[in-house]
Amino acid sequence: xxxxxxxxxxxxxxxxxxxxxxxxxxxxxSLGRVLADDIRAxxxxxxxxxxxxxxxAVRSADLAQVPVTLEVIEDIKAGDMPGKIxxxxxxxxxxxxxxxxxxxxAVMRVEDxxxxxxxxxxxxxxxxxxxxxxxxGENMRNGDVVxxxxxxxxxxxxxxxxxxxxxxxxxYRRPRVAILSTGNELEAINDPVDMNKxxxxxxxxxxxxxxxxxxxxxxxxxxxxxxxxxxRYLKLGLEYDVLLVSGGTSVGVHDYVRPTIEKLGVAMxxxxxxMKPGHPLAFGVLHGTSGASEKGATQRDAVVFGLPxxxxxxxxxxxxxxxxxxxxxxxxxxxxxxxxxxxxxxxLKMRPGRTEFVRVQLTHDDTGYIASSTGxxxxxxxxxxxxxxxxxxxxxDSTGLAAGAQVTVQLLDGTVYQDGTNIRE
Amino acid sequence: xxxxxxxxxxxxxxxxxxxxxxxxxxxxxSLGRVLADDIRAxxxxxxxxxxxxxxxAVRSADLAQVPVTLEVIEDIKAGDMPGKIxxxxxxxxxxxxxxxxxxxxAVMRVEDxxxxxxxxxxxxxxxxxxxxxxxxGENMRNGDVVxxxxxxxxxxxxxxxxxxxxxxxxxYRRPRVAILSTGNELEAINDPVDMNKxxxxxxxxxxxxxxxxxxxxxxxxxxxxxxxxxxRYLKLGLEYDVLLVSGGTSVGVHDYVRPTIEKLGVAMxxxxxxMKPGHPLAFGVLHGTSGASEKGATQRDAVVFGLPxxxxxxxxxxxxxxxxxxxxxxxxxxxxxxxxxxxxxxxLKMRPGRTEFVRVQLTHDDTGYIASSTGxxxxxxxxxxxxxxxxxxxxxDSTGLAAGAQVTVQLLDGTVYQDGTNIRE
Numbered sequence: 004x005x006x007x008x009x010x011x012x013x014x015x016x017x018x019x020x021x022x023x024x025x026x027x028x029x030x031x032x033s034l035g036r037v038l039a040d041d042i043r044a045x046x047x048x049x050x051x052x053x054x055x056x057x058x059x060a061v062r063s064a065d066l067a068q069v070p071v072t073l074e075v076i077e078d079i080k081a082g083d084m085p086g087k088i089x090x091x092x093x094x095x096x097x098x099x100x101x102x103x104x105x106x107x108x109a110v111m112r113v114e115d116x117x118x119x120x121x122x123x124x125x126x127x128x129x130x131x132x133x134x135x136x137x138x139x140g141e142n143m144r145n146g147d148v149v150x151x152x153x154x155x156x157x158x159x160x161x162x163x164x165x166x167x168x169x170x171x172x173x174x175y176r177r178p179r180v181a182i183l184s185t186g187n188e189l190e191a192i193n194d195p196v197d198m199n200k201x202x203x204x205x206x207x208x209x210x211x212x213x214x215x216x217x218x219x220x221x222x223x224x225x226x227x228x229x230x231x232x233x234x235r236y237l238k239l240g241l242e243y244d245v246l247l248v249s250g251g252t253s254v255g256v257h258d259y260v261r262p263t264i265e266k267l268g269v270a271m272x273x274x275x276x277x278m279k280p281g282h283p284l285a286f287g288v289l290h291g292t293s294g295a296s297e298k299g300a301t302q303r304d305a306v307v308f309g310l311p312x313x314x315x316x317x318x319x320x321x322x323x324x325x326x327x328x329x330x331x332x333x334x335x336x337x338x339x340x341x342x343x344x345x346x347x348x349x350x351l352k353m354r355p356g357r358t359e360f361v362r363v364q365l366t367h368d369d370t371g372y373i374a375s376s377t378g379x380x381x382x383x384x385x386x387x388x389x390x391x392x393x394x395x396x397x398x399x400d401s402t403g404l405a406a407g408a409q410v411t412v413q414l415l416d417g418t419v420y421q422d423g424t425n426i427r428e
Numbered sequence: 429x430x431x432x433x434x435x436x437x438x439x440x441x442x443x444x445x446x447x448x449x450x451x452x453x454x455x456x457x458s459l460g461r462v463l464a465d466d467i468r469a470x471x472x473x474x475x476x477x478x479x480x481x482x483x484x485a486v487r488s489a490d491l492a493q494v495p496v497t498l499e500v501i502e503d504i505k506a507g508d509m510p511g512k513i514x515x516x517x518x519x520x521x522x523x524x525x526x527x528x529x530x531x532x533x534a535v536m537r538v539e540d541x542x543x544x545x546x547x548x549x550x551x552x553x554x555x556x557x558x559x560x561x562x563x564x565g566e567n568m569r570n571g572d573v574v575x576x577x578x579x580x581x582x583x584x585x586x587x588x589x590x591x592x593x594x595x596x597x598x599x600y601r602r603p604r605v606a607i608l609s610t611g612n613e614l615e616a617i618n619d620p621v622d623m624n625k626x627x628x629x630x631x632x633x634x635x636x637x638x639x640x641x642x643x644x645x646x647x648x649x650x651x652x653x654x655x656x657x658x659x660r661y662l663k664l665g666l667e668y669d670v671l672l673v674s675g676g677t678s679v680g681v682h683d684y685v686r687p688t689i690e691k692l693g694v695a696m697x698x699x700x701x702x703m704k705p706g707h708p709l710a711f712g713v714l715h716g717t718s719g720a721s722e723k724g725a726t727q728r729d730a731v732v733f734g735l736p737x738x739x740x741x742x743x744x745x746x747x748x749x750x751x752x753x754x755x756x757x758x759x760x761x762x763x764x765x766x767x768x769x770x771x772x773x774x775x776l777k778m779r780p781g782r783t784e785f786v787r788v789q790l791t792h793d794d795t796g797y798i799a800s801s802t803g804x805x806x807x808x809x810x811x812x813x814x815x816x817x818x819x820x821x822x823x824x825d826s827t828g829l830a831a832g833a834q835v836t837v838q839l840l841d842g843t844v845y846q847d848g849t850n851i852r853e
Contacts, residue, residue: 009853030617034636050623055808080653081613081737084624099737100613100626100808142809149811157842158640159814162633162739166810168617188506188525192455192593198475199509201525208587211459215583228505277853312524314587330845337845343768344796358853371769383480383525384567385591386574389584396851411851417582419844420755420762426821426836428434428702428783 006277008399009323009358012286015272016324019288019306022334023176023244030164033156035217036174037334042150044143045167052103055135059094059116059124060107066129075122079104094124103136110135143167155335175334178244180220182209183236185250185260186312187228204385205249205310205317212321213247215416216329220247233263241267241289241305244332247325250312260309261285269307276324277357277399280316280382284324285309313382319360319394322413340413343393345372347408351397358399362391363412367425374412392418431702433824434748434783437711440697441749444713444731447759448601448669455589458581460642461599462759467575469568470592477528480560484519484541484549485510485532491554500547504529519549528561535560568592580760600759603669605645607634608661610675610685611737612653629810630674630735630742637746638672640841641754645672658688666692666714666730669757672750675737685734686710694732701749702782702824705741705807709749710734738807744785744819747838765838768818770797772833776822783824787816788837792850799837817843 007015025039054060060079065071073094079085085104089095094111095104103110109130117125143149149163156164156174164172183206190200192207206222213220221243226236237260240246248260264287265271274285289305308325310317327338345365353359363374377390393412397404404410432440450464479485485504490496498519504510510529514520519536520529528535534555542550568574574588581589581599589597608631615625617632631647638645646668651661662685665671673685689712690696699710714730733750735742752763770790778784788799802815818837822829829835 009851010849013849030632031635031639034639046621046623049626049808055806081611081626083612100611102624137806137808141804141806142811150814155842156636157814157840158633158636159743159810159816159840161636162629162743162810163814165617165629165632166627166739168621168627170617186506186525187508192590192595196471196593198471199527201474201506202591202593204587204590207455207590208583210456211581211583211586214456214459314591318584318587326845335845337842337847339846339849341839341844341846342850358851379566381480381562381566383474383562385584385587386567389575389582389588391584398852413851414766414844415582415584416844417580417762419766419839419841420751420760421764421766422762424435424438424764425767426434426783426838427823 006275006357007273009276009278012273012276012284012324013327016286016328017331019272020328020331023178023332025173026176027171028174030161030170033164033172033174034158034161036156038150038152038154038156039173039175039334041148041152042164042167042169042172044145044147044149046145047140048142048166049137049139051139053137054097054099054101054103054110055137056110056112057099058097058110058112058135060089060097060103061094061109061111061126062089062091062107063109063130063132063134065091066126069129070125070127072119072123072125075124108132108136153334153336155337177218178329178332180213180218180245180247180329181223181240181243182206182213182220183223183240183246183248184225185228185233185248186225189225191225204314205312208314208318209247209249209321212318212326213329216326218329228259230259230263233259234267237263237267241269241307244305245329246305246307247310248307249310249317264307264309274309278323279357279359280313281311281320281323281360282316283309283311284320286324314385315382315388318388322394322415340415342411342413343372345374345410345412346370347404347406347410348373348375349406351376351404353397353401353403355400355402359397361395361397362387363393363395364390365392365412365418367421367423372412374410391415431700432698434701434703437698437701437709437749438752441711441753442756444697445753445756448603448757450598451601452596453599455586455595455597458589458597458599459583459586461581463575463577463579463581464598464600464759466573466577467589467592467594467597469570469572469574471570472565473567473591474562474564476564477561479522479524479526479528479535480562481535481537482524483522483535483537483560485514485522485528486519486534486536486551487514487516487532488534488555488557488559490516491551494554495550495552497544497548497550500549533557533561578759578761580762602643603754603757605638605643605670605672605754606648606665606668607631607638607645608648608665608671608673609650610653610658610673611650614650616650629739630737633739633743634672634674634746637743637751638754641751643754653684655684655688658684659692662688662692666694666732669730670754671730671732672735673732674735674742689732689734699734703748704782704784705738706736706745706748706785707741708734708736709745711749739810740807740813743813747819747840765840767836767838768797770799770835770837771795772829772831772835773798773800774831776801776829778822778826778828780825780827784822786820786822787812788818788820789815790817790837790843792846792848797837799835816840
C-alpha cells in the first residue's frame with residue numbers, strides 16, 4: 004500500500020466516523036461541549052428601552068438649545084419601573100439598565116450634567132433621540148434562535164444559556180476512549196526500574212492528550228508481545244468507541260498487533276502516512292454488526308488507531324489524526340490545531356518526500372512570531388515535545404528552509420496564554 | 429483618581445499577589461497544573477545504545493566496500509539483551525529500541541538490505557559509525573533536572589513525568605474563587621421570568637471563565653442593593669482567595685459595593701482603568717492580619733475584583749485582569765491571552781482616549797488571518813461575545829482604522845482548534 008497523504012488519511016478517518024448521540028448535561032458541566040439542539044430566546048432583551056449609562060433620561064427635543072435647566076422628577080434604579088411620564092422641561096435620574104420612562108427618548112450621562120439642586124440639573128450639550136438608550140430586543144427577541152446546534156460551549160455561550168435560563172441541555176456525547184501500550188520492552192509506571200526496559204510514557208502522554216479534549220480515557224495497561232495476551236487486551240479495547248494502541252504496528256517480524264486486530268474483525272483502512280515523525284500509523288474500523296458474532300461483542304462501531312511506539316511520533320500522530328477524530332465525534336467543526344505564521348530563526352535541513360513536523364519554541368518580536376527548533380528532532384526524544392510550543396510544518400516537497408523563512412506552526416497545548424500581552428495600549 | 433492604563437492596573441494587581449502554596453496531585457490529575465519542584469531523571473535513557481530502526485546491527489567498517497554479504501548471528505527484540513558479540517562479517521537482526529550488540533556500531537534499515545537466506549543478508553549501501561543508533565543518555569541522563577519548577581504540565585510534560593516514573597508530585601495550589609452578582613434588577617436562573625428583571629448571566633459567564641482555567645468556583649448568588657445583605661455576602665466572599673463581584677461598583681448613587689467592601693477592611697487599589705468595554709473595574713486587597721480583628725475573619729490575604737455589571741464588560745475585564753491574576757497565583761508565567769496578527773476586513777471607527785477591545789471573528793486566507801467585527805459592540809450585547817473568536821485591540825491613541833489594516837487580536841476560548849488545517853503538505 005502507498006503512503007497516504009495526511010489530508011487523505013484524515014478524509015478516510017472522517018468518512019469512517021459519525022458524531023455520537025447526545026446526552027443531557029447541567030449548565031455548570033457544559034463548558035467545552037457542543038450543543039445538540041438549537042437554543043431560543045425566552046423573552047425580549049432588554050424587555051423595554053433601557054439606559055446604557057448612569058445619568059438622566061431626557062427629551063432630546065428639550066436640548067435643542069443649551070444650556071438648559073431640567074427638573075428631576077424621579078429616580079429610576081435598575082429593577083424599578085418608572086412611575087411618572089417625563090414632560091417637556093423635565094428629566095428622570097436613571098441608572099444603567101433601568102427602563103427609560105415614557106416621554107424620555109435619550110439618556111444624558113451624569114458626567115455631562117451639573118447638579119444645581121436636589122431636583123434641578125443643568126445640561127450643556129445636545130444629544131440625539133436614542134442616545135445611550137438600548138432599545139427593546141437589542142440583545143435578543145423572544146423566540147429567535149440565539150444559539151444553533153453545533154455551537155461549541157464557550158464562556159460567552161454559557162452567558163447566553165444563563166440569559167435564556169437553560170440549566171440543562173443536550174450536548175453530543177464524548178467518546179469512550181481506551182489506551183493500550185504494547186511491547187515486551189516496556190516497564191509499567193509502578194514496576195521497579197529495570198535498566199533493560201523502557202518506561203511506558205506513551206500511555207500517559209496519550210492519556211493527557213485525551214484529557215486535554217475533555218475526555219477521561221481508560222488505561223488498559225501494557226500488552227506483551229504474545230498473540231493470546233494481545234488478543235485479550237484488544238478485545239477489551241474494542242468495547243470502547245475508540246481504541247488507541249501504541250507500538251507494535253511496524254513492519255518488523257515481531258509485530259502481532261495488525262494481524263490480531265484484523266482477526267478480531269477490524270477492517271484496516273490504512274497503515275502508512277507520508278509524514279515524519281509518525282511512521283507507522285494504522286487506522287481501522289470495527290462495524291458493530293459484522294463484529295457481533297461472538298457473545299459479548301459490541302453492537303457499536305469502534306475505531307482503532309495504531310500509533311507508533313516512539314513517544315514523539317505517537318504524540319504527533321495523535322495531534323494530526325486522533326484529536327480531529329475525537330473532536331468530530333463530539334460534534335465539533337473546528338478539528339485542527341490553530342496555526343500561526345512565524346519566521347524561522349535558523350536554517351532547517353529537509354529530505355523531501357514526507358511532510359515533516361518540527362518541534363519548535365515560539366518567541367515574539369515587533370514583526371511577529373519567531374520559531375526555533377527545540378533541539379534534536381529524533382522521535383525518541385520526548386523532551387523535545389515537552390519543550391515545544393508548536394509543530395512547524397515542512398511541506399513534503401521542501402528541500403530545506405533558510406533562516407528568516409515564513410513558516411506555519413500548529414500551536415500545541417500550553418500556548419493558549421503567552422508571556423507578554425503583545426498589545427499596544 | 430486617574431484612569432489607570434491597562435498595563436499599570438495589571439502591575440498593581442501582580443504586586444498584590446503571590447504564587448499560592450503547593451499541594452500533592454496524582455499524575456492523572458496533573459494536566460494544566462504547574463510544577464512546584466524540579467524533576468530529575470532516575471536513569472540514563474536510553475540505558476545503552478539502541479537501534480532507531482528495524483534493521484540489522486552492523487560494523488560500519490564492514491561496509492567500506494559494498495555489496496557485501498553478512499551473516500545474521502542473532503535476533504534482538506526490544507526488551508531483549510544481545511547474547512553475542514558481532515564479529516567482522518557478521519550482523520544481528522535488531523528491532524527499534526533494542527540494544528545494539530557489542531561489536532556493532534551502526535544500524536542498517538531493513539528496507540536497505542536484501543535477505544539471501546535465513547541467516548545471510550546482502551547490503552548494498554555504506555553507512556557511518558553511529559548511523560540510526562540512539563546513544564545511551566540521548567534522552568536524559570540520570571540525575572539531571574529534566575523539568576524545572578514552574579513548568580506547566582502539558583501532555584508532553586506528562587510523558588516525561590511517566591518516563592521518570594513520577595506518579596504524584598507537588599504543584600501550586602489553585603485559588604479558591606467566589607463569584608457574587610449584585611443588583612435588585614437581577615433575576616436568578618431558577619426564578620420565574622419577570623419582564624422587569626434582567627437574567628443573571630454574569631455569575632455563569634464568570635463561572636465558565638474560571639472553569640476554563642481549571643478552577644471550580646463557588647457561586648454565592650445575587651446580593652440585593654441593601655447594605656446589610658451586601659455586607660453578609662461580601663464577608664462570606666472574602667473567606668475565599670479571590671472574590672469576583674459583578675455590578676454595583678459604578679459611580680451611581682445606589683452603589684453600595686465599594687463602601688461596604690472598604691468597611692470590611694479591603695484596601696481599594698484602583699477602580700478605573702482606561703479601557704472600553706470594562707468601565708468600571710475595581711481591585712482591592714484584604715490583608716489577613718489587618719482583617720482579623722473580628723471573630724472568624726480570615727487569616728489569609730484575599731483579593732477582590734469589582735467587575736462591571738454589563739456582561740461583555742465583565743467578561744473582557746476578566747480576560748485582561750482576573751485570568752492573569754489567577755494564573756499567576758497558580759504559578760504560571762504565561763499570563764496573557766495568545767495574540768495573532770490579522771488584517772481588518774472593514775474600517776473601524778474609534779474615539780481616542782481608552783484602549784478598545786473589539787469582539788471579532790477570525791477567518792483565514794493565503795495571506796493570514798482576517799478579523800471582522802461580530803456586530804454591535806454595545807457592552808450589553810453578550811451575543812457579540814459568544815460569537816467572538818478574539819478581542820481586537822485598538823490602541824488608545826487610535827482615531828480609527830481602515831479596511832486592510834494590520835491589527836492584534838487576542839484569541840479567546842474555543843480557538844485552540846480551527847476549521848481547516850491551513851498547512852501545505
